[in-house]
Amino acid sequence: xxxxxxxxxxxxxxxxxxxxxxxxxxxxxxxxxxxxxxxxxxxxxxxxxxxxxxxxxxxxxxxxxxxxxxxxxxxxxxxxxxxxxxxxxxxxxxxxxxxxxxxxxxxxxxxxxxxxxxxxxxxxxxxxxxxxxxxxxxxxxxxxxxxxxxxxxxxxxxxxxxxxxxxxxxxxxxxxxxxxxxxxxxxxxxxxxxxxxxxxxxxxxxxxxxxxxxxxx
Numbered sequence: 722x723x724x725x726x727x728x729x730x731x732x733x734x735x736x737x738x739x740x741x742x743x744x745x746x747x748x749x750x751x752x753x754x755x756x757x758x759x760x761x762x763x764x765x766x767x768x769x770x771x772x773x774x775x776x777x778x779x780x781x782x783x784x785x786x787x788x789x790x791x792x793x794x795x796x797x798x799x800x801x802x803x804x805x806x807x808x809x810x811x812x813x814x815x816x817x818x819x820x821x822x823x824x825x826x827x828x829x830x831x832x833x834x835x836x837x838x839x840x841x842x843x844x845x846x847x848x849x850x851x852x853x854x855x856x857x858x859x860x861x862x863x864x865x866x867x868x869x870x871x872x873x874x875x876x877x878x879x880x881x882x883x884x885x886x887x888x889x890x891x892x893x894x895x896x897x898x899x900x901x902x903x904x905x906x907x908x909x910x911x912x913x914x915x916x917x918x919x920x921x922x923x924x925x926x927x928x929x930x931x932x933x934x935x936x937x938x
Contacts, residue, residue: 730792732759732776733766738793739807741778741785751778781824782886815869816879822862823883827890829853834894842895843905850909854916864917 733748736757742748751757752766756779759770770776770789778785787807808814833849834842854860870877891902 728792729769729771730794731766732757732764732768732770734794735770735789735792736776736778738796739787740796741776741780741787756780781827783820812873812875816875818862819866819876819879819883822859822866823887825859826850826853827887830887830890830894838894838896840895840897843891843897843901846891846894847905847909851912854912860913860916863913 733742733745733752736742736748736751737745742751748757749766752764752768755763757764758777759768759774761775761777770792772789772791774789776787776789778787808817829849830846833845835845837845866876866880870880888902888906891897891905892899895902895905897905
């Protein structure tokens, strides 16, 4: 009996264990919402998975695809061997980090804007982004991404795709015209540079202007 339990396990528990979901309830909700497939078929939370099964989890507008090598029921730590079970190379890990970075910014924009539109939405998103730059890993991830994009086609493609999506999100939420959205995005990029140089006085004094919170005269 114990051997059978090790050979198979619930898909929602496995998703949580390998950190494809933040919590067990989130994993269960993803299954119930039709966002989890095993070997191409949508499954319920109690579906049993086994080594060799392909699990596909829809996260936002993209899929995470993992082939099970071992069924586990306890949440794993993040170690180098574990990472290379999920990703085939260091570049694959880096590309996933870029996706996660943009996912964080996108979710932050949605949460900050709420039901607001127009200038109010841009102001809320700008303030939230300004605060986000205090998170050094997020800033470093962005700067590393832009540097790598200069010389790597794959990184460049991902950066272009996600930046375009972020631009479209700002347009959709605010309803602003292309020139206004360009000002908003460009000002945020300039703020990245100031944050990288650790100029807190400038960031504090000019933060709202630099994140595009005020319309240019």
